[in-house]
């Protein structure tokens with residue numbers, strides 16, 4: 252039996268996917284059952300890295316999602332529209348969906364899954380989080396016996412590549428971003444990577460799977476890496492830390508223990524932490540569950556081959572089901588998604604964490620006492636306070652706090668910023684507790 256599939260998109264991931272499908276030798280035998288019937292693109296004139304018969308390429312994507320011969324639509328075009336509408340149209344035509352589009356799923360997941368359940372089709376998205384790392388299926392299936400306590404991940408390859416090269420070579424931010432784009436890691440609009448939005452989409456998806464409820468994308472507090480400077484990377488190093496863009500879903504971090512904490516931000520992590528050595532385009536996801544304890548997933552988080560590996564794994568799963576003997580199998584609940592309620596998410600103000608903060612100050616001896624008082628007034632205690640150097644005639648003072656409620660810490664900073672001797676507070680970065 253042959254299963255015909257249609258691809259929407261033949262860019263970085265689409266090309267990697269076609270390459271795997273065209274070379275089935277030594278891979279899953281199910282690949283031999285797959286025929287690429289159509290591939291939708293924006294331009295027919297663009298040179299392509301894969302050979303496909305000219306009649307397979309089309310700019311009319313609606314013909315793909317409505318084609319009665321096509322059983323699986325693989326959406327690899329990215330963006331919100333027309334991707335969302337085409338996915339919904341394909342579902343209405345009873346096509347299974349495989350997608351790498353975390354932006355669409357994080358925002359329109361409930362609408363898409365409701366439509367899919369109604370029409371009896373699967374929507375699989377292994378490639379949407381962690382590139383080539385199998386993380387979606389483990390969360391849905393292998394870890395199902397656990398009560399998930401937290402998911403902490405480096406989920407964006409582009410920013411991890413940038414921060415790693417800034418750390419190891421002192422490389423320039425813009426130069427490394429251009430390299431990440433050339434390597435096919437970055438989103439079409441790389442501000443989605445740099446501003447943490449892509450990682451926020453991904454943690455929203457993982458949280459929904461791990462904590463068993465829908466997650467509103469806007470509930471993820473999000474900061475990107477634009478504010479991370481070479482100076483902070485160097486100070487972090489001296490204090491025994493590296494700076495990573497972490498995406499965190501924590502069931503235990505807030506003051507309200509019933510609510511989830513969802514956040515993406517640059518974070519100082521101790522060099523001995525397992526995520527500290529996840530460098531370059533690699534992603535790492537540390538899941539803590541009861542009774543398992545910690546399990547870490549690690550691999551390439553972006554790029555053609557790794558992401559295509561995840562796309563093809565989803566296609567194979569569906570092909571396996573379609574080609575099994577049952578004509579009309581019921582949806583496998585372990586592969587589909589049926590959450591109805593929303594997870595309760597607490598405010599970032601209620602987060603309890605440590606902070607690294609860098610101050611530029613005049614009058615060092617005087618200001619240290621005032622800093623201590625400003626923090627003390629809001630119940631913030633300091634783990635370390637170091638005067639590290641001088642910049643533009645100002646002393647640079649770095650503090651690391653003990654655990655503190657974020658709202659109290661911000662109030663202390665507000666008070667401290669009014670001190671005459673405090674000229675600037677260039678960086679405030681959370682420290683993984």
Ligand SMILES: NC(=O)C1=CN([C@@H]2O[C@H](COP(=O)(O)OP(=O)(O)OC[C@H]3O[C@@H](n4cnc5c(N)ncnc54)[C@H](OP(=O)(O)O)[C@@H]3O)[C@@H](O)[C@H]2O)C=CC1
Pocket residue numbers: 259260261262263264265291292293294295297310312326327328329330332333351352353354378379382435436437438439552553554555558
């Ligand atoms: N790159 C990566 O490492 C990863 C990407 N992803 C996700 O995979 C998806 C694809 O990413 P990627 O391959 O990098 O993207 P690219 O920009 O490289 O490719 C996008 C493809 O979609 C086509 N396309 C886009 N918009 C339209 C449209 N309106 N009509 C017709 N065709 C269209 C483009 O056509 P044309 O070629 O003619 O321009 C192109 O072939 C995104 O959702 C991304 O977030 C997920 C994990 C990793």
Ligand SMILES: N[C@@H](CC=O)C(=O)O
Pocket residue numbers: 379381382406407408409410436437438444449552553554
């Ligand atoms: N732009 C993304 C691509 C994969 O999801 C990233 O850099 O991680």
